[in-house]
Amino acid sequence: MSGGRISSFRLKPGYSLDSLTNSLTGMGMAGDPRTANAYAARTLSQYDIASAYRGSGLMRKIITIPPLDMVREWRDWQADGDQIKAIEAEEKRLGLKQKTRQVEVLRKLGGGALIMGLPGDMSQPAPTTIAKGGLAYIHVVNRWQLTFNRLIEDSRDPRFGEPEMYRMTTTRGQQLIHPSRVVPFRGDPSPSLLGVANYVEDFWGESTIAQVLDAVQDSDTARSAFASLITKARNLRIGIPKLSEYVATDEGEALFQRRMRNFTVSESMFNAIVYDAGDGDGKSGERIDDTTYSFGGMKDVMNAYGEWASAISDIPATRLLGRAPEGMNASGESQQEDWRKKIRAMQTLEMGPCLDRLDPYLIQSALGSANPDIWYEWAPLDTPTEAQQAETFFKISQALEKIAGLTAIPDRAFNEAVQNTLTEGGYMPGLDNALEGMSDEERFGLQSSVDPALTDPSALIEAQAASASSGKEGGQISPSTAGATANNTPRRRAANDARFVADAASKTLYVERKLLNAAEVIRWAKSQGLETTLAPDDMHVTVAYSRAAVDWFTVGEDWSSDQDGKLRVKPGGPRTVERLGDGDAVALLFQSNELQYRHDAIRNAGASWDWPDYRPHITLTLQAEGVDVDTIEPYQGPLVFGPELFSELDPDWKSGVKEQ
Incomplete structure (x- = not known):
């Protein structure tokens, strides 16, 4: 140093x-x-946990939100239609969905369990197989209702780390329950890092309340503190000269109390405070000070504590606090997507393994025997809108139509899969009831009476050649030529056999729908200043305009029409009146998802389109020279169109159009 x-x-x-x-x-x-x-480290007792759960609204939301979202959409069984109905009916009888939510809440509170009502002595191992209806009940209990003396410590035992035997205390005494009859829902794993381990706490794990208690208490404290300040938002302070001398005697104290009553009465009756101003110079008088508190920063402070509680609980603030997303153009979708991922992880890692111990008995109780080929998927966590459902149905229909054309799946298997897809997806309500009373041959389109001319490819080609030689346009096959009516031809059989028809059947394609209420539209057009319009028979909407050759049979038919082939566009929606190109033609443009989907389906079948995008419209007139379309109010009424009409392109179509 x-x-x-x-x-x-x-x-x-x-x-x-x-x-x-x-x-x-x-x-x-x-x-x-x-x-x-x-x-x-702090270990919470059963009473600490119960008090926090019941005493704090924020704590209750943190505990109950995840279990609710985990079971809200539940799961989709993958099996035959009848088997799915039986399993779902058994789940409903047992109340499995509701009881799973209850036991997941108990998991958050420290642990819970499902007790399965299986045959035999409850203290003995559960049977591996049961009869139909053998799962009599499912009961929910919390961890404090089940006790045990020791855990299995033999590492060679498959049940290593689980209790040797449960004991449940009831009013009639203790009941022994074998662990194979119990499905424990354990809290967050918290292995002991100390030399002395608490085997009960180690088994059940840590409660969510212990993990978020400090953050929730801070948030609740801030809220309560600001709430208590509300009563002090206006604080009146009164200064009285020589007050200490007055209250030193009984007479002075009584005088002081009467003075305070005068203050109260004057403010109540006259909405004013009357006080002694002293002498003429303002000396020796009373003084009134009116103090107010500012709560300008209260919201920011409370939000900060709320956000911290949201971060610790790992629940988005938009979900936990009911707050709108913050930030420019924020929609909260990113937070919602993260939340969906967490819920899916909790379903897979926590709830799924517990249900896997129960499901073998559930399936046997529903069907009467085990079936290892039956399984389930967690249902999507968000319910799609009607528009999203329509788009999904359209895409599924397109995919099924393409698969049908591959002829890679046997008819019966394909038809059964299509029917299951439609019923399980809820796309066609009542379909399962309509199919229930049919025979397999009728239900799956396996009629043995179908004319061989309709199923033999060579016969189809011969029939087409015969039709062509008879002068029929495009070589179309008529019912008489094929030897049977079109109604006798299974729809998928026709799709499968279409590939055997010669390429010569491909040709240009024009698809239109005639406007059925054209008279109403013409009256509107004339009222808007159009001198002439197309004739009613010429008013239409174009669905497809393909210069490329396409096989008409691969296009299929439209699924959005009613039973008469009509299509109705409801009133309103986005509509404009515009010129078509640089000419004198004027059209009414409108929006229709059905027409857009149909146009896309025809394009996907190989049809071409000469313009960048498809915009449904009705041509009103070809002679609108000098008309200011910006002054025309669009027609807002319904548009009713007839069935689809197929034809080849007509390059000279304008020559046949008439105006009136």
Whole structure:
């Protein structure tokens, strides 16, 4: 050492520093107050947990939101239609969905369990097989209702770490329950890091309340503190000269009380405070000070505590606090997507393994025997809108139509899969009831009476050639030529056999729908200043305009029409009146998802389109020279169109158009 200063510093052998230190500032040294910080483990009792859950609304939401979202959409069984109905009916009889939510709430509170009502003595191992209806009940219990003396410590036992036997205390005494009859829902794993382990706490795990208690208490404290300040938003302070001398005697105290009553009465009756102003110079008078508190920063402080509670509980603030998303153009979708991922992970890692212990008995109780080929998928967590459902149905229909044309799946298997898809997806309500009373041959389109001329590819080609020689346009096959009516031809059989028809059947395609209420539209057009319009028979909407040759039979038929082939566009929606190109033609443009989907389906079948995008419209007139279309109010009434009409392109179509 030199001059009282440390010239060198060296740790003794075996010692080291494992934190950031600074000898000049004292950070990390003995004088740093942060070195006195320490974390203390706290084990909550059953009564602590119950008090926190019942006493705090924020805590209750943190506990109940995840279980509710985990079971809200439940799961989709993958099996035959009848088997799915039986399993879902058994789940409903047992109340499995509701009881799973209850036991998941108990998991958050520290642990819970499902007790399965299986045949035999409850203290003996559960049977591996049961008869139909053999799962009599499912009961929900919390961890404090089940006790055990020891855990299985033999690492060679498949049930290592689980209780040897449960005991449930009832009013009639203790009941022994074998662990194979119990499905425990354990809390967050918290293995003991100390020398002495609490095997009960280690088995059940840590409650969510213990993890978020400090954050929730801070938030509740801030809310309560600000709530208590509301009563002090206006604080009236009154200064009375020589008050101490007055209240020193009984007479003075009584005089003081009468004076306070006068203050109260004057403010109540006259909405004003009357006080003694003193002498003429304002001396020796009473003084009134009116103090108010500002709560301008209260919201920010409460939000900060709420956001911290949201972060600790790992629940989005938009879901936990019911708050709108923050930020420019924020929709909250990113937070919602993260939340969906967490819920899916909890379903897969926590709830799924517990239900896997129960499902073998559930399936046997529903069907009468085990079936390893039956399984389930977690249902999507968000319910799609009607528009999304329509788009999904349209895409599924397109995919099924393409698969049908591959002829890679036997008819019966394909038809059964299509029917299951439609019924399980809820796309055609009542379909399962309509199919229930049919025979397999009728249900799956396996009629044995179908004319061979409709199923033999060579017969189809011969029939087409005969039709072509008879002068029929495009070589179309008539019912008489094929030897049977079109109604006798299974729809998928026709799709499968279409590939055997010669390529000569492909040709240009024009698809239109005639406007059935054209008279109403014409009256509107004339009222808007159009001198002439197309004739009613010429008004239509174009669905497809393909210069490329396409096989008409691969296009299929439209699924959005009614039973008469009509399509109705409801009133309103986005509509404009615009010119078509640089000419004198004027059209009414409107929006129709059905027409858009149908146009896309025809394009996907190989049809071409000469324009960048498809915009449904009705041509009103071809002679609108000098008309200012910006002054025309669009027609807002319904548009009713007839069935689809297929034809080849007519390059000279304008010559046949008449105006009136």
